Amino acid sequence: MFVNDRIPSNQRDRFIRLRLPFIVPGTQLYLPDLLMDLREHFVGERSSPGEKLSPSAQHLFLMAVEQRIGRFDNAQALAQKINYSAMTIGRAMDELEVAGLARIARSGKTKALIFGTENEPVQWRTLWERALPLLRSPARRAFPLYECPSHLTAPARLGGISALARYSMLSDPKIETWVVGSEWYRGNAVAFEGAEAPGPDWGNESLEIWSYDPGLSGTSESSWIRGEYATRGGIVDRLSLYLALRGSNDERVEQALEKMIGDITW
Secondary structure (H helix, E strand, O other): OEEOOOOOHHHHHHHHHOOOOEEEOOOEEEEHHHOEEEEEOOOOOOOOOOOOOOHHHHHHHHHHHHHOOOEEOOHHHHHHHHOOOHHHHHHHHHHHHHOOOOEEEEEOOEEEEEOOOOOOOOOHHHHHHHHHHHOOOOEEEEEEEOOOOHHHOOOOEEEHHHHHHHHOOOOOOOOEEEEEEHHHHHHHHHHHOOOEOOOOOOOOEEEEEEOOOOOOOOOHHHHHHHHHOOOOOOEOOHHHHHHHHOOOOOHHHHHHHHHHHHOOOO
16 A cells, blocks of 8 residues: 555556555545545645746736735635636645745635735835746747737737837837737637738737736726727736846847836836
8 A cells, every 4th residue: 555645647547557556645545456446636736935936826926916906815706807717726826825925814715815914015016026036928929920810809918029119218119019818819729820921021910929818907008008909908017028028138128128117116
C-alpha cells in the first residue's frame, strides 16, 4: 500500500495499470482488491512563492489594482462578471494568497480575497511593484490583417504601440494594433481565415491575442477611445500594456512605458 500527500499523474496511471493500491489522503483512493475504485477530488496545486502567476490570477490581480478594488467577496459572482468558472477564481485567489499579494478571509464555504490589512489601506503602487516579478506578458501571438471583420470588432481594444501612443507622447504607428482575449479568439478564429495578411508589409492592422480578456479596465481613457472607434471596445489597461511591451529594444518605448506608469494616480 502506497500512501503519500501527492502522487504525480504519470505515477498514478502506472499504479492503476499494475493494479497497485494507493491512497492520497482526502483526494485519491485506489484499492482494487477491495473493489474500491479511484475517486478524485482535486483541490488544485497552489503555486509556490516566486512562481509566475497564472493568467486568471494575473487578470484578477490587475483588475483589482486598475480599478482599486480592495476586496472580492464572492467567487461565484466574480466568475460571472469576468467569465471564469468559480473553481478557477478560487484557485486564482489561492495563488494570490500564496504569492503574498493578498489574504483570504473564510466564512463557512465562502471566502473573500482582501488586499491590504485591516489597519492600513492598500498601497497600490507598492503592491504593483512587489508583484512585477510574478507577472508575465499577456500577449501570446500577433498577426497582420487586411482588415478585422466588421462583425467581430466589438471586443477588440487598441493595444501595442498604438495604445502606448495614446498614453504618452509617442507618435502613432503606421499600422494599428488591436487586442482580443484568447478565449474569444478560439470561438471566432475561423472568421479570420480570409482576413489574415501573408506578412506585416501587406497588413492594414495587427491583431494581438492575449491570454486573458483585455477589457478589465473601466477607465475614462477607454471610454474616450471608444468614442473614436464606436464599433470597437476601447483601449487596453495601462498595467497590462506595460507587461506586454516591457523589455523592448527601443529606448523610446521603454521611456514612454515608465512615464505612463509614473503618470498613474495611485
